[in-house]
Amino acid sequence: MSTLQKDADGFYTPAPEGEAAPAASSSAKPEDAEEKNEDASDLIKSTFEVAVTLADQQADPNSPLFSIKTFEELGLHADLLKGIYDMGFTKPSKIQERALPLLLKNPPQNMIGQSQSGTGKTAAFVLTMLSRINFSKNQPQALCLAPSRELARQIMSVVVAMGKFTPVQTEYAIKDHLPRDVTKITAHIVVGTPGTMFNLVRKRILDVSEVSVFVLDEADNMLDQDGLGEQTLKVKNALPKGKPIQIILFSATFPDHVRSFASKFAPNANKIELQKNELSVEGIRQFYMDCKNEDQKYDILVSLYKLLTIGQSIIFCQHRHTADRISQRMTAEGHKVASLHGAKDGAERDAIIDNFREGREKVLITTNVVARGIDILQVNMVVNYDLPLMSERDNYGNKADMRPDIETYIHRIGRTGRFGRKGISINFVHDKRTWEQMHQIEVALGREIARIETTDLDTMEEQMKKHLK
Numbered sequence: 001m002s003t004l005q006k007d008a009d010g011f012y013t014p015a016p017e018g019e020a021a022p023a024a025s026s027s028a029k030p031e032d033a034e035e036k037n038e039d040a041s042d043l044i045k046s047t048f049e050v051a052v053t054l055a056d057q058q059a060d061p062n063s064p065l066f067s068i069k070t071f072e073e074l075g076l077h078a079d080l081l082k083g084i085y086d087m088g089f090t091k092p093s094k095i096q097e098r099a100l101p102l103l104l105k106n107p108p109q110n111m112i113g114q115s116q117s118g119t120g121k122t123a124a125f126v127l128t129m130l131s132r133i134n135f136s137k138n139q140p141q142a143l144c145l146a147p148s149r150e151l152a153r154q155i156m157s158v159v160v161a162m163g164k165f166t167p168v169q170t171e172y173a174i175k176d177h178l179p180r181d182v183t184k185i186t187a188h189i190v191v192g193t194p195g196t197m198f199n200l201v202r203k204r205i206l207d208v209s210e211v212s213v214f215v216l217d218e219a220d221n222m223l224d225q226d227g228l229g230e231q232t233l234k235v236k237n238a239l240p241k242g243k244p245i246q247i248i249l250f251s252a253t254f255p256d257h258v259r260s261f262a263s264k265f266a267p268n269a270n271k272i273e274l275q276k277n278e279l280s281v282e283g284i285r286q287f288y289m290d291c292k293n294e295d296q297k298y299d300i301l302v303s304l305y306k307l308l309t310i311g312q313s314i315i316f317c318q319h320r321h322t323a324d325r326i327s328q329r330m331t332a333e334g335h336k337v338a339s340l341h342g343a344k345d346g347a348e349r350d351a352i353i354d355n356f357r358e359g360r361e362k363v364l365i366t367t368n369v370v371a372r373g374i375d376i377l378q379v380n381m382v383v384n385y386d387l388p389l390m391s392e393r394d395n396y397g398n399k400a401d402m403r404p405d406i407e408t409y410i411h412r413i414g415r416t417g418r419f420g421r422k423g424i425s426i427n428f429v430h431d432k433r434t435w436e437q438m439h440q441i442e443v444a445l446g447r448e449i450a451r452i453e454t455t456d457l458d459t460m461e462e463q464m465k466k467h468l469k
């Protein structure tokens with residue numbers, strides 16, 4: 001069992017002996033030393049460290065329940081354990097080790113949990129929702145919000161898989177999903193996007209009087225005042241007052257400007273936080289290519305096609321019209337690519353992501369709509385055709401893309417390198433401004449982004465094969 005000590009800032013960190021090595025020493029491990037037949041949990045063992053702050057100052061961090069090493073130690077119902085093992089999970093990942101004992105404790109406590117992309121946050125909150133349902137009541141008891149329908153559908157697939165041996169009933173709160181004449185949702189767990197979830201509450205189709213768990217996945221995005229924050233807050237404000245509701249916020253990123261709002265949204269939460277220099281996983285090797293101009297970005301993307309299809313790849317553009325334009329052009333030139341963005345209708349979006357998930361499409365050209373949360377293990381390459389930028393208002397109040405959006409960058413590249421796997425990201429830069437924006441990202445993350453000559457695809461292929469091996 002891990003031994004924890006309190007540091008000067010009041011964070012609990014593992015004592016030096018026994019526990020996992022911190023990031024610096026684990027990065028010194030030669031890549032080749034990775035054993036090929038380790039089980040999946042071993043792959044992500046000790047690649048990062050988290051700081052845990054307990055809301056309850058009296059809690060004993062040395063208690064055996066503070067961090068678990070097996071799912072059995074959680075005292076879960078046998079049907080849930082069966083679900084976990086049926087999914088092929090043998091032991092908890094680091095975030096699950098740390099978060100689950102705190103999440104499952106009674107009386108329930110709020111949680112603000114941060115861990116890198118692809119490290120198993122979903123299972124932590126899904127297991128919490130499932131373990132808090134009273135299956136004899138046919139009423140919604142747990143709500144989960146995500147920023148996109150694609151992510152809501154993926155989370156639901158985890159609820160269904162993990163709850164396979166339980167009588168759990170589920171429902172979506174995503175656009176155009178429920179039949180128009182529906183009057184009442186009786187499912188135990190409802191997963192969806194904030195606008196649709198609020199509409200269902202407002203129309204009294206979704207009765208929230210029995211809700212006891214409220215989860216925000218990609219919480220920093222869900223609380224962002226310029227984006228989904230308003231709708232998310234409306235859902236929260238509709239929840240019953242004077243009744244304890246466990247609020248759970250998870251993300252790989254919590255930028256400073258949302259941290260204080262998150263603490264108000266989930267008061268007295270137990271907190272699990274990453275260090276600033278540990279925000280991206282080590283398995284993702286980052287490159288950039290210096291393109292002559294915008295036009296050459298397209299030519300280079302086409303020349304990369306063979307590499308893009310070695311496994312699966314996601315190409316991120318800043319705007320929908322760019323994603324459409326390059327996918328139409330590539331298709332016309334005989335390449336097989338799919339494009340996905342928020343202007344397509346729900347059914348089409350579902351079909352596109354399902355085709356990609358099943359491997360029927362190998363290259364997905366998209367926008368930030370799938371930057372967060374999407375978990376497709378075969379994706380080994382991410383291309384930032386356009387770097388992610390923050391929209392800011394210019395002097396005339398018009399929206400202009402300016403500063404690099406560090407959080408979105410972390411989430412975008414995190415679509416590869418899932419759960420200890422290896423991945424590659426390539427950024428296209430084409431002038432001084434885009435190079436500087438990329439450099440700011442490099443500095444913020446403290447990880448090298450290596451240059452690859454645009455003409456040197458052989459080196460790229462070599463590097464890629466070596467890294468992904």
Ligand SMILES: Nc1ncnc2c1ncn2[C@@H]1O[C@H](COP(=O)(O)OP(=O)(O)OP(=O)(O)O)[C@@H](O)[C@H]1O
Pocket residue numbers: 040041088089090091092093096115116117118119120121122123251252372373374375377414418419
């Ligand atoms: N204990 C475990 N053992 C084996 N595989 C696991 C375990 N926990 C999670 N996984 C797998 O790891 C992958 C990544 O998990 P998940 O999608 O929950 O990551 P995440 O932390 O939510 O990432 P992101 O920040 O990108 O949303 C999934 O394919 C999941 O099935």
